Amino acid sequence: MTERFTLVINGVAAVFQLDPDRTLLEQLTEFGINQRRACRNGVCQICDAELLAGTVFQRYPRAELTAPTMFYLCTSYPKSDLRIRLIRAVIAE
Numbered sequence: 001m002t003e004r005f006t007l008v009i010n011g012v013a014a015v016f017q018l019d020p021d022r023t024l025l026e027q028l029t030e031f032g033i034n035q036r037r038a039c040r041n042g043v044c045q046i047c048d049a050e051l052l053a054g055t056v057f058q059r060y061p062r063a064e065l066t067a068p069t070m071f072y073l074c075t076s077y078p079k080s081d082l083r084i085r086l087i088r089a090v091i092a093e
């Protein structure tokens with residue numbers, strides 16, 4: 001069974017379960033969070049977010065990133081429990 005990680009989003013009461021094999025952007029969409037996006041390949045930079053705690057693997061630009069840092073939701077996969085701050089997102093109530 002694949003290990004799951006938890007996701008805490010600043011300003012959101014719910015705690016989400018993350019699949020380490022899928023991007024943060026894909027999973028946020030399923031959680032009902034309307035994150036702005038365009039290219040989905042790490043180029044346009046519109047999906048940037050702040051990593052406040054934890055580690056992600058970012059496919060492009062390729063890097064393993066540990067908080068505190070900025071990262072792209074569309075190319076990043078969780079590598080640990082995470083806390084993030086979204087910048088350009090609408091969260092459904």
Ligand code: FES
Pocket residue numbers: 036037038039040041042043044045046047048072073074075
């Ligand atoms: S959607 Fe363009 S960098 Fe993520």
